[in-house]
Amino acid sequence: MSASREHVLNAVRASIRQSGKPTLSPEQLTERLERPRPGLVPQRGQLDLAGRLDLFESWAKALSATLVRLDDLAHVPRAVADYLRQENLPAQVRLAPTPEIEGLDWQSQSLVEIARGRAQIDDTTSVTPAFAGIAETGTLMMLSGPQTPTTLNFVPENHIVVLKASQVVGSYEEALAHLRQVHGQGRMPRTVNYITGPSRTADIEQTIQLGAHGPRRLHILLVKDSADA
Amino acid sequence: MESTAHAFKDNVTTALHDANLQQALGKVRQGFIVKRREAADRLPEFEALRDQARDIKNHTLAHLDFYLEAYEKKVTEQGGQVHWAATAEEARDKIVDICRAADAKVVTKGKSMIAEEIALNAHLEEAGLDVVETDLGEYIIQLRHEPPSHIIAPAVHVTKKQVEADFRQYHADLPPERHLDEPWELVNEARQVLRQRYFQADVGITGANFLVAETGSSIIVTNEGNGDLTQILPKVHIVITSIEKVVPNLDDAMAILRVLARSATGQEFSTYTTLSTGPKRAEDLDGPEAYHVILLDNGRSGMLGGDFADMLRCIRCGACINHCPVYHAVGGHAYGWVYPGPMGSVLTPNLIGVEEAGHLPNASTFCGRCESVCPMRIPLPKMMRHWREREFERHLSPKAVRWGLSLWAFFARRPRLYGWATGMAMSLMAAVGRKNGFFERLPLAGGWTDHRAFPTPQGRTFRAQWAARQRQGEEPS
Ligand code: SF4
Numbered sequence: 249m250s251a252s253r254e255h256v257l258n259a260v261r262a263s264i265r266q267s268g269k270p271t272l273s274p275e276q277l278t279e280r281l282e283r284p285r286p287g288l289v290p291q292r293g294q295l296d297l298a299g300r301l302d303l304f305e306s307w308a309k310a311l312s313a314t315l316v317r318l319d320d321l322a323h324v325p326r327a328v329a330d331y332l333r334q335e336n337l338p339a340q341v342r343l344a345p346t347p348e349i350e351g352l353d354w355q356s357q358s359l360v361e362i363a364r365g366r367a368q369i370d371d372t373t374s375v376t377p378a379f380a381g382i383a384e385t386g387t388l389m390m391l392s393g394p395q396t397p398t399t400l401n402f403v404p405e406n407h408i409v410v411l412k413a414s415q416v417v418g419s420y421e422e423a424l425a426h427l428r429q430v431h432g433q434g435r436m437p438r439t440v441n442y443i444t445g446p447s448r449t450a451d452i453e454q455t456i457q458l459g460a461h462g463p464r465r466l467h468i469l470l471v472k473d474s475a476d477a
Numbered sequence: 478m479e480s481t482a483h484a485f486k487d488n489v490t491t492a493l494h495d496a497n498l499q500q501a502l503g504k505v506r507q508g509f510i511v512k513r514r515e516a517a518d519r520l521p522e523f524e525a526l527r528d529q530a531r532d533i534k535n536h537t538l539a540h541l542d543f544y545l546e547a548y549e550k551k552v553t554e555q556g557g558q559v560h561w562a563a564t565a566e567e568a569r570d571k572i573v574d575i576c577r578a579a580d581a582k583v584v585t586k587g588k589s590m591i592a593e594e595i596a597l598n599a600h601l602e603e604a605g606l607d608v609v610e611t612d613l614g615e616y617i618i619q620l621r622h623e624p625p626s627h628i629i630a631p632a633v634h635v636t637k638k639q640v641e642a643d644f645r646q647y648h649a650d651l652p653p654e655r656h657l658d659e660p661w662e663l664v665n666e667a668r669q670v671l672r673q674r675y676f677q678a679d680v681g682i683t684g685a686n687f688l689v690a691e692t693g694s695s696i697i698v699t700n701e702g703n704g705d706l707t708q709i710l711p712k713v714h715i716v717i718t719s720i721e722k723v724v725p726n727l728d729d730a731m732a733i734l735r736v737l738a739r740s741a742t743g744q745e746f747s748t749y750t751t752l753s754t755g756p757k758r759a760e761d762l763d764g765p766e767a768y769h770v771i772l773l774d775n776g777r778s779g780m781l782g783g784d785f786a787d788m789l790r791c792i793r794c795g796a797c798i799n800h801c802p803v804y805h806a807v808g809g810h811a812y813g814w815v816y817p818g819p820m821g822s823v824l825t826p827n828l829i830g831v832e833e834a835g836h837l838p839n840a841s842t843f844c845g846r847c848e849s850v851c852p853m854r855i856p857l858p859k860m861m862r863h864w865r866e867r868e869f870e871r872h873l874s875p876k877a878v879r880w881g882l883s884l885w886a887f888f889a890r891r892p893r894l895y896g897w898a899t900g901m902a903m904s905l906m907a908a909v910g911r912k913n914g915f916f917e918r919l920p921l922a923g924g925w926t927d928h929r930a931f932p933t934p935q936g937r938t939f940r941a942q943w944a945a946r947q948r949q950g951e952e953p954s
Contacts, residue, residue: 259778267782284726420731436754451614462702
């Protein structure tokens with residue numbers, strides 16, 4: 249171990265000792281670390297499913313995303329094609345290589361050119377699945393993985409996200425609980441992105457401009473699924 | 478960066494006469510304050526969340542050694558590397574080593590105050606690397622060869638016209654007749670230019686707002702998405718951060734994040750909050766192949782447990798700066814180093830020494846607005862007072878300050894007498910200045926009245942009003 253490491257840790261320990269404040273035992277600290285408990289969760293993060301969906305939708309829209317609700321996952325390709333047309337975007341999309349999205353009937357939209365895999369510099373629009381939607385601030389939670397490359401969330405100018413109603417939770421803490429269920433306590437995918445609206449900057453005279461480096465448009469397809477109310 | 482904090486007085490004079498700066502500062506005064514207020518009002522639990530955020534950090538700092546070791550273990554387990562750096566120099570050298578080992582030519586950078594603190598860019602450039610700032614504000618000031626003037630809005634001192642001139646000069650290969658009058662045109666141009674750079678980069682450097690002991694993750698918060706492109710496209714991701722950034726669990730990080738964006742920009746949540754843990758996994762289609770964390774101390778361990786320990790709770794939201802009347806008047810560069818405003822006045826002398834930065838804690842009107850908006854409830858005015866007292870004891874102050882302070886100390890130890898004397902002075906000033914409501918000149922206060930009128934006191938001292946409000950059980954605002 250490096251000398252700097254010991255140097256810094258010793259200095260930290262000396263200062264803590266000097267403060268004379270009582271400290272918890274390593275066992276108590278380990279317990280806190282290994283059994284994470286949510287703290288104060290705002291009321292607005294504790295709604296029932298219908299309330300969550302409405303709150304998610306209203307925040308997402310207020311924060312400059314667009315959102316449409318679909319009755320069935322099978323309607324996704326059609327909704328994507330409609331969106332591209334409506335926004336006058338090139339008829340090309342890059343899909344996250346996940347069966348749930350790739351496996352849809354994209355041939356039904358014969359005018360849209362389909363690519364798969366990680367994002368390339370010239371990609372204009374991506375379609376990716378969300379891991380969760382968080383109602384309290386209209387936030388999407390996206391995980392990296394072999395079927396969900398992170399570049400798709402940032403490189404294309406337009407980002408279309410497929411979110412199932414049953415994935416919409418109330419609070420950040422609830423989303424974390426799901427993450428721990430899927431990945432195991434203390435284990436993480438390489439990248440977790442919380443995304444709230446499209447990219448923006450206020451660096452020119454404090455006026456907000458969308459599309460600074462990440463997507464200029466964020467379009468959410470909120471799909472009714474079995475657990476839907 | 479090279480500090481000019483010792484020249485604070487001269488810096489102030491320059492700032493007050495800089496028309497571009499004064500125009501730019503007008504935007505700070507308007508925007509941030511209202512937006513923060515509205516965001517806080519939208520969330521009934523906001524005040525309770527501030528308490529919780531403070532408590533989480535206090536708990537972590539009281540057991541910082543434990544959490545740092547736990548964090549390091551997790552980073553290593555997931556294939557990343559932690560490099561400890563006691564000093565700025567160690568941190569810089571380590572980063573240059575990593576870049577060399579990766580045979581890097583182009584290095585992209587997300588916004589990092591620690592990188593500013595250790596003057597990273599200059600060293601990377603000296604080492605022959607092509608360094609590209611990717612945050613729009615940082616990119617602008619990199620072109621201008623200027624330091625940031627605000628911790629969350631580094632180019633807040635620059636006007637649109639100035640940015641246009643810089644872009645025309647540095648993007649010389651673009652058609653000269655192009656339109657650049659509107660903010661969106663400037664943003665688009667920067668987007669196009671930087672896009673190429675993200676894909677060329679060999680190493681991406683970001684800061685971290687939090688480190689999570691539970692998982693070994695580093696967290697960044699941005700609105701532009703530049704920090705993400707910076708870390709997922711190159712083959713090496715370096716995180717430059719400092720020891721007080723660690724929190725125990727993911728839940729703790731999210732709990733503090735609830736007050737961060739609201740305090741900073743008045744947003745419900747920043748556009749992008751990103752948790753990065755180790756290098757890409759074997760099957761992943763993208764992401765960096767190597768993940769390094771530089772963990773900097775640079776004086777922070779010495780602050781623990783002392784008079785300035787509370788400052789280590791700071792989450793760099795900038796609210797104290799946005800609400801500071803002194804900052805509103807002089808901007809960030811006058812403070813002479815990386816951290817401006819109230820948080821800088823407390824932090825800078827801790828990090829670069831009171832000999833250099835001893836004037837900064839005087840840059841306060843003690844109005845208390847900074848503390849009242851600080852999400853982490855850091856007692857900034859109290860700590861500025863600590864510095865003033867130390868400064869006084871060290872006899873570094875000019876004579877007049879020493880005289881004034883000893884007079885103040887005389888009264889401060891005799892609160893009754895102080896109340897009586899200030900009450901007298903107030904009534905006297907109120908009587909004399911009643912006619913137009915302002916003093917154009919005040920003896921001993923030329924530094925103030927040269928640039929602004931001093932409002933006539935309204936008859937009662939702050940302490941008297943405070944006492945009255947306390948009796949009514951009302952919170953001073
Ligand atoms: S001192 Fe408080 S208000 Fe100022 S930047 Fe730090 S956390 Fe924000």
